[in-house]
Amino acid sequence: MEKKDYFDLYREMVVIRRIEEHSAELYQKGKIGGFLHLYIGQEAVCSGICSVKEPQDRIITSYRDHGWAISAGIELNAVMAELLGKADGCSQGKGGSMHMADVEKNFWGGHAIVGAHIPIAAGMALGDVYLGKDDAVTICVFGDGASNIGFFHEGLNLSKVWNLPVLWVCENNQYGMGTAVDRASAVSEIRLKAEGYGMRNERIDGMDVMTVRKKAAQILDSIRKEGGPYLLEIMTYRYRGHSMGDPERYREKDEVRKWEAEDPIGIFRKYLVEKGIATEDALNSQDEEAEKIVQEAVDFAEASPEPGDETLFEHIYAEPTPIEYRGYALEKKSEGK
């Protein structure tokens, strides 16, 4: 790793944190609507993995997708504009927080039905193999809670039966909404579920970005060389509620504080300073830089136009297809023309 790579990685984690903090504020101000799931505390996972993925590797994830969108390379402006539902958003204001995508960046979306994207990931890997794109790995990210839904088991089994190049990434942040892992899953080590499918697996610490990075690089390499799926369980923690407005009756403040002491950004900072890679001052200026570009993205998003009325009827089908009903008022308007 070059010095610049360390700085980039560090700054990206800070950017994600700031984006989420700003999002929380914008939500409170009513500028972001719907459900907003913050990624704060989990930054080392998306940053670590994306720092070693190849451009041809695909990413698909759940609704907790801002961090992944940013690490996958979507412009901050487009992420922020999407959060505000604006025309310049990566999904043109149609998707919102839970549904970001940019296929040019090989980021295939946040998906909001728990686990539904898991079989889809197997299918993307199938498509790559089928079409002869032999060096691509599909990286599929989901939560601990998602490992209890049928989709997970069907998807993992299929990926093993057909030996598909998928890196299954379970972000075990210890809760699915308010349900602790051991109250919902028969085994609290999610990686063990791979054993039932004869699949390679490992559980690692997700608060240390260097660990995530190193492991992910090894595994991606082995999938590329040997083929077949791999389940990587990454232990992490979300510092905020499940989504905005979570009463958080299911955990003690002390537990959150304990994990906040393990802050992935703090850990990486310490590592960089102790290894003599960066000085505190240099990192502080990275923090300032991060805050600056995030503020610019917020300004951009605020200034971005609302999507036009006609966009409501765009993208229902890929082929030109009649619109069956435009709603009462619009129907009247078009009749009057």
Add this chain to the structure above:
Amino acid sequence: MARMSMREAISSALWEEMERDERVFIMGEEVGVWGGTYAVTKGFYDRFGEKRVRDTPIAEAAIVGGAIGAAMTGARPIAELMTINFAFVAMDHIVNEAAKLHYMFAGQIKLPLVIRTVSGAGRQLGATHSQTPDAIFAHFPGLKVVSPGTPADAKGLLKSAIRSEDPVLFIENATLYQVKGEVPEDKDYLEPLGKSKVQREGDDVTIVAYSKMVPAALEAAERLSAEGIEAEVVDLRSLRPLDMDPVVASFKRTNRAVIVEEGWRSYGVGSEVSARIYELAFDYVDAPVKRVAQAEVPLPYNARLEQLALPQIEDIYQAAKEVLYG
């Protein structure tokens, strides 16, 4: 009578029925420790304990399938699906099992089961989380589908659903939870399943609605009334069985109807109700029946676009004037 919100009405129906009958229990995601995603079961976990208020894994097929199994053995489960959008994950169990077992085994199996869920749009939740697919579920004989529009009906209908020997899909609407109304306090207050109800009387035009569109229709009716037009608002309350009697009786007086639903128009509730009006009261038709519904797009996140796609009070008002004056 007590004045309470829809949330409180539903909550009290659940509470009273659980106190009345030990066999009744709740299972679903976040119903216990969290207190229900929409706070409907707040306090239940402390009062009834984890045996009767069961937090499940995220596994809708197991929630509905498990509830069916428990009902087969004589328990009376109330399965909660966090929203109706997740009912698709449990579709096989709802459609191929719950709706069929009694018939297929010639009455040997009974399913005293309620599936509570939340439908509807308008909260910027995007395409997968904003659907109103109620009509789909009403397609299947063997399943009862209920969806109240007032707090009193919510309580009376839910209590009847819990006491019913048949599987009932009970569809709530998240944007109605705060709506308040007078609710009977009698512990045996029941509203019959499969009966429509006139929520407002009038002789000029019939507006048929259910769930969230009931308050919307009532508001449109007030605006019409200010102009001297008296609309009769018929609340379907139950999509299966569908009780057309009050609709037809009203239509025979008004000769004009507007049918309102939050979901998509094609193959929807309005399609069924208008077809039946033509079948049952063709000689009374003075103007083509109008349907007010959601534009046929998967709903967008953007607030303004979403509202553009959804049926508005203004649309109901305009449609009523059109069936009256062409």
